[in-house]
Amino acid sequence: MSQAKTLFEKVWEQHIVAEPAGEPTILYIDLQLVHEVTSPQAFEGLRLAGRRVARADRTLATVDHNVPTDKDRIHIKDPIAAKQIEALRKNCAEFGVELFDVNSVDQGIVHMIGPELGATKPGMTIVCGDSHTSTHGAFGALAFGIGTSEVEHVLATQTLPQSRPKTFRIAVEGELPHGVTAKDIVLGIIGRIGTDGATGYAIEFAGSAIRALSMEGRMTICNMSIEAGARAGMIAPDETTFAYLEGRRFAPKDADWERAKQEWRKLPTDEGAAFDRELLIPAHELTPYVTWGTSPGMVVGVTDVVPDPSLGETEADRNGLARALEYMDLRAGTPIEEITIDRVFIGSCTNARIEDLRAAAKVLAGYQVHANVRGMVVPGSQQVKAQAEREGLDHVFREAGFDWREPGCSMCLGMNPDILQPGERCASTSNRNFEGRQGKGGRTHLVSPAMAAAAAVMGRFTDIRTWQYRTASREAEVLA
């Protein structure tokens, strides 16, 4: 009998091109996703060395980080952003890479469109010059973010030298409590193991609570595995995965589809396979979470209080905690539900999929955004936006007082005009609460889409588990 293997080991071993003695493994890359921000210097490197893109058919590009999210976004007012997007257009044309440009019906955040197009598939190796590439691991792919030198390396060779990460299984077992979402699972995990808790590891998320999630929820969890420091996050493919992929543009068809499923069914971790590390989290211990500080690990339950910074282990840790409280303008001991907010951002590659918008709209139906709050929804992709509009979700958001915008990364990182003003406090469905992430001096609290919507109505954080749902408008009834 052959040795029991993990999902990670199977995918890794199927992509070994060479294992030179004393050097990293040369790993084959099935798909590289490209966006405007981390690619210009890579294409320039190819040009200077007289190299070509080795496999344009394994490369897809889109514009997401810089694009404005207003209606008139074809005309970018920021000249430096416009130049960077123009550079991507020229590079894609020169090197033969397919680009899903701003006017494409398939444009969107790079980690949204890979799955939507069916380009992301189980068993693949996928890279992108963006740390949230871990998202694609939800399909049982080995997917990770890389730097620009590595982008150039993959463009030139379709391979990457990689040292093999260790394996870490995090099992979430049991039924999720009411009001606890995929976002809360991953925030809860990061809160437990820390932002460097999985450094050097490829995580496999497993257990009944993970199996029960939709692909959207699985993507949310894998997306933020980088926030625990992991090289990658993976979830074994199953019937949920196949149902999501079937019929998508780049998914295999007919006999190829049946053959593909046969191969994909061999990928899940074998019974008895060993992991370097394991963690079990009972689902009933999880709660709706809110980050209070400037690192995703600075997180507590919504009914908790802001913690005491003197609990840090080292001077550097205590400095970090104290600095975070000062930056966030919070005092230890303050109940989370007493923190008032100015802005709400529903968007990003973490939580801007159709289910996320449905969850937020369900909370908002029949309510108005609080007078002190400005809310914006940025669907993650054109496909999500179109789907949401077919379902009437845009009306629910607009009736509640939210701004309904065009797809892109937007205020997740504020590279486009969507930013917080200094001192503004935001409930955000994105992935990072770093200082200045959403705008210089801006204060970010990470939450689930439902928690963000509820905070928008109340003007402060509130426990979604006690929310009184309404279905006041005709559109909202469609949701029920």
Add this chain to the structure above:
Amino acid sequence: MQAFTTLTSIVTPLELSNVDTDQIIPKQFLKRIERTGYEDYLFFDWRQDPGFVLNNPAYGGSHILVAGKNFGCGSSREHAAWALEQYGFRCVIAPSFADIFYSNAGKNGILAITLSEAEVERLLLQAKTADGYRLTVSLESNTIEDESGFATSFQIDPFRRDCLLQGLDDIGLTLRHAALLSAYEQKHDTENWLLARA
């Protein structure tokens, strides 16, 4: 890339854990399409504070940065490594580094050294309190020494060490395996459920 052999320099203490790449190089500078010219943008927002360590002339001309654990976490932006290197930092010492930053640093001739929490705390204290505190970092002998008797050795992957010592870039190294790659691709491309497009 520039080779790294031995370096002696004043040490800059950055006594914070979880320094993320958004702080090392804020987003507004990621719109540039050039690979150079990032030195003035290193820690741009933090440098607005006159008390920030990079604004202290005592650390002027320093090539060694010492920081808390999980240095370089967050965004994959290689601009963080470019900014550090172009500012003059050739060596960063911390109890741990985020994976992507660690890789980016190596590809830009920056030696990222992992030491124990206790050793890093000692170096931070010395750099904060001892005037002109200097370290000599030798990649040839995998050692770090100061001028008052402190000496330690560090671990580094032998391949990464070789690349840094010789200033080797990766693409040329990988292309030594072109025949294996070609054979792999021929077989792999027939497994069409793994094609990016089907």
